[in-house]
Amino acid sequence: xxxxxxxxxxxxxxxxxxxxxxxxxxxxxxxxxxxxxxxxxxxxxxxxxxxxxxxxxxxxxxxxxxxxxxxxxxxxxxxxxxxxxxxxxxxxxxxxx
Amino acid sequence: xxxxxxxxxxxxxxxxxxxxxxxxxxxxxxxxxxxxxxxxxxxxxxxxxxxxxxxxxxxxxxxxxxxxxxxxxxxxxxxxxxxxxxxxxxxxxxxxxxxxxxxxxxxxxxxxxxxxxxxxxxxxxxxxxxxxxxxxxxxxxxxxxxxxxxxxxxxxxxxxxxxxxxxxxxxxxxxxxxxxxxxxxxxxxxxxxxxxxxxxxxxxxxxxxxxxxxxxxxxxxxxxxxxxxxxxxxxxxxxxxxxxxxxxxxxxxxxxxxxxxxxxxxxxxxxxxxxxxxxxxxxxxxxxxxxxxxxxxxxxxxxxxxxxxxxxxxxxxxxxxxxxxxxxxxxxxxxxxxxxxxxxxxxxxxxxxxxxxxxxxxxxxxxxxxxxxxxxxxxxxxxxxxxxxxxxxxxxxxxxxxxxxxxxxxxxxxxxxxxxxxxxxxxxxxxxxxxxxxxxxxxxxxxxxxxxxxxxxxxxxxxxxxxxxxxxxxxxxxxxxxxxxxxxxxxxxxxxxxxxxxxxxxxxxxxxxxxxxxxxxxxxxxxxxxxxxxxxxxxxxxxxxxxxxxxxxxxxxxxxxxxxxxxxxxxxxxxxxxxxxxxxxxxxxxxxxxxxxxxxxxxxxxxxxxxxxxxxxxxxxxxxxxxxxxxxxxxxxxxxxxxxxx
Numbered sequence: 001x002x003x004x005x006x007x008x009x010x011x012x013x014x015x016x017x018x019x020x021x022x023x024x025x026x027x028x029x030x031x032x033x034x035x036x037x038x039x040x041x042x043x044x045x046x047x048x049x050x051x052x053x054x055x056x057x058x059x060x061x062x063x064x065x066x067x068x069x070x071x072x073x074x075x076x077x078x079x080x081x082x083x084x085x086x087x088x089x090x091x092x093x094x095x096x097x
Numbered sequence: 098x099x100x101x102x103x104x105x106x107x108x109x110x111x112x113x114x115x116x117x118x119x120x121x122x123x124x125x126x127x128x129x130x131x132x133x134x135x136x137x138x139x140x141x142x143x144x145x146x147x148x149x150x151x152x153x154x155x156x157x158x159x160x161x162x163x164x165x166x167x168x169x170x171x172x173x174x175x176x177x178x179x180x181x182x183x184x185x186x187x188x189x190x191x192x193x194x195x196x197x198x199x200x201x202x203x204x205x206x207x208x209x210x211x212x213x214x215x216x217x218x219x220x221x222x223x224x225x226x227x228x229x230x231x232x233x234x235x236x237x238x239x240x241x242x243x244x245x246x247x248x249x250x251x252x253x254x255x256x257x258x259x260x261x262x263x264x265x266x267x268x269x270x271x272x273x274x275x276x277x278x279x280x281x282x283x284x285x286x287x288x289x290x291x292x293x294x295x296x297x298x299x300x301x302x303x304x305x306x307x308x309x310x311x312x313x314x315x316x317x318x319x320x321x322x323x324x325x326x327x328x329x330x331x332x333x334x335x336x337x338x339x340x341x342x343x344x345x346x347x348x349x350x351x352x353x354x355x356x357x358x359x360x361x362x363x364x365x366x367x368x369x370x371x372x373x374x375x376x377x378x379x380x381x382x383x384x385x386x387x388x389x390x391x392x393x394x395x396x397x398x399x400x401x402x403x404x405x406x407x408x409x410x411x412x413x414x415x416x417x418x419x420x421x422x423x424x425x426x427x428x429x430x431x432x433x434x435x436x437x438x439x440x441x442x443x444x445x446x447x448x449x450x451x452x453x454x455x456x457x458x459x460x461x462x463x464x465x466x467x468x469x470x471x472x473x474x475x476x477x478x479x480x481x482x483x484x485x486x487x488x489x490x491x492x493x494x495x496x497x498x499x500x501x502x503x504x505x506x507x508x509x510x511x512x513x514x515x516x517x518x519x520x521x522x523x524x525x526x527x528x529x530x531x532x533x534x535x536x537x538x539x540x541x542x543x544x545x546x547x548x549x550x551x552x553x554x555x556x557x558x559x560x561x562x563x564x565x566x567x568x569x570x571x572x573x574x575x576x577x578x579x580x581x582x583x584x585x586x587x588x589x590x591x592x593x594x595x596x597x598x599x600x601x602x603x604x605x606x607x608x609x610x611x612x613x614x615x616x617x618x619x620x621x622x623x624x625x626x627x628x629x630x631x632x633x634x635x636x637x638x639x640x641x642x643x644x645x646x647x648x649x650x651x652x653x654x655x656x657x658x659x660x661x662x663x664x665x666x667x668x669x670x671x672x673x674x675x676x677x678x679x680x681x682x683x684x685x686x687x688x689x690x691x692x693x694x695x696x697x698x699x700x701x702x703x704x705x706x707x708x709x710x711x712x713x714x715x716x717x718x719x720x721x722x723x724x725x726x727x728x729x730x731x732x733x734x735x736x737x738x739x740x741x742x743x
Contacts, residue, residue: 016727019720019723020720020723020724020727021720028719089718089719089720090718090719090720092719093716093717093718093719094717095715095717096715096716096717097712097713097715097716097717
């Protein structure tokens, strides 16, 4: 049991650090996916341990949300890149005080 | 000063209105209809009414007068217990326990007022046809006059205080419109506003009084109140009496609300005659006599009435001595004469009939003299300064003769109407209180002085006319009313024959207690006549024997200066009311600007300032937002762990 949770934690932490430190929007996006999948792994592992299906169902939901998010997110990134010729998240900082 | 009245006020108990009395409502409705046609129809007809409008306007009060005479004659045929007639027209409004009907009450008191208002009113209307002939807005003028008369008739005919209040306010409105009739003159517009505002002060008294009537008696009907009055507490009655006195002071121009009356001379002269003789200023006296069921049980309130009246009768007389404007002298004299009426009314049961008696006589001779003054002004190109008159008796013989009748009546020349009424008032005053009686006598002497001064400066002494002025007698339409009024001024005293007026008014005012005069009646008359003769003689030596300067001398003694300035009544108002009011308003404005607005604007500033600081956290960098989300999540997890471990 423990290895699953440890792996999940490691992957989640990698994703987290990636979101906070990387500038490229695509990479940030991939890191978000890492975090989602880390949580999926944890959900499935705990479901297996508890012997029911609730965690697995939740994992399906996360996948669906992730798929939708990718569709929308990538479209936004594409559009920003087309207008600004840049995929850096720091450049898209107009919405501020 | 006074004790509770010995006789008690009779209960108002009207019988049904049958026969000619069923026309009672028409007395009000006719002038009201006239006002409606002339004021609403006149502008709609776009000037097509102007040629006949004044005839319609003058016909209405004449018709009302005819109905009044018919009712009066019918009433005289009835026994004295049977002379109160009530007419219920419709329910005015109902609210909770308050039922107010539009009820009319016709009794000896209102019958005399009806005759005075419609009779003298009609004469003034006829006179106005000539006086206002060249005024382009004559139709509107007659509309206002009709409104005035309708309001005054409502006032004296209503059977409850709310109806009376309706008429009361109507009179205030109509006087405002008429005093300011020549509104393009700044002084006329200001005088109209002044009259309106000063009258509002008095109206506070009447409206509070009505409220107190309702809380005490549960109604405003004269019938119920007069029946319940003997059981009410004296404190309540005193409060009611003082509130009604405040109202009467406003309408009847008694001190301290007298200041509007002299300024009200800015209106056309027939209006002055109407205000001073037949309507408006008599309303205060009517209110007090009508409310005798209050004042009979409130001796303290009556004492205040007498004090106010005595002060006013001297106040007005003193003002009359120093004014050069003929209309203002007459206005001062009105104040003074109304003071006599209030004095009689304040004395109580013994005085009420004489208050009304003097009111009627005053209505005759004051209307006569005001219209006479208007006739003089008509001939003198609207000049009102008596210093520009002189020797007019040759140029205007009819005006001179009729004016003389009014003059002899007001100074109380033996045999003329004013002699009988003023004498009786002084007698009952002496009977009650020596000081008041003596002051009333002195007032009569001053009356003799200022009226003689007016007569001499206008009709005698030297010609002091401006060069381009050619005095001429007025047309017949103006002199005929003067002649009628002069005759009434001479013969008004017949109402006292056989004590008729006292007996006639007894169903309303109550049975007077037996008199116990300190001096015999004939001696009082002789003394009063002597005092008046002294006043006349002084006027002869001061004015008649000397050359009257065309300009008013400026190096005069302080009493003359004070009297010319209306005894500083306006200055007192300025200091006591207007200036503190102005200070209060500027203080409130300051508080509003700086305290109320300060709180509102300060809190708005605080919110927006906080917003300015907090919005700096919005950097626009996605990563910093992500960091704060992470920190938040870590905090939540830490909190959950802490709770679980604990």
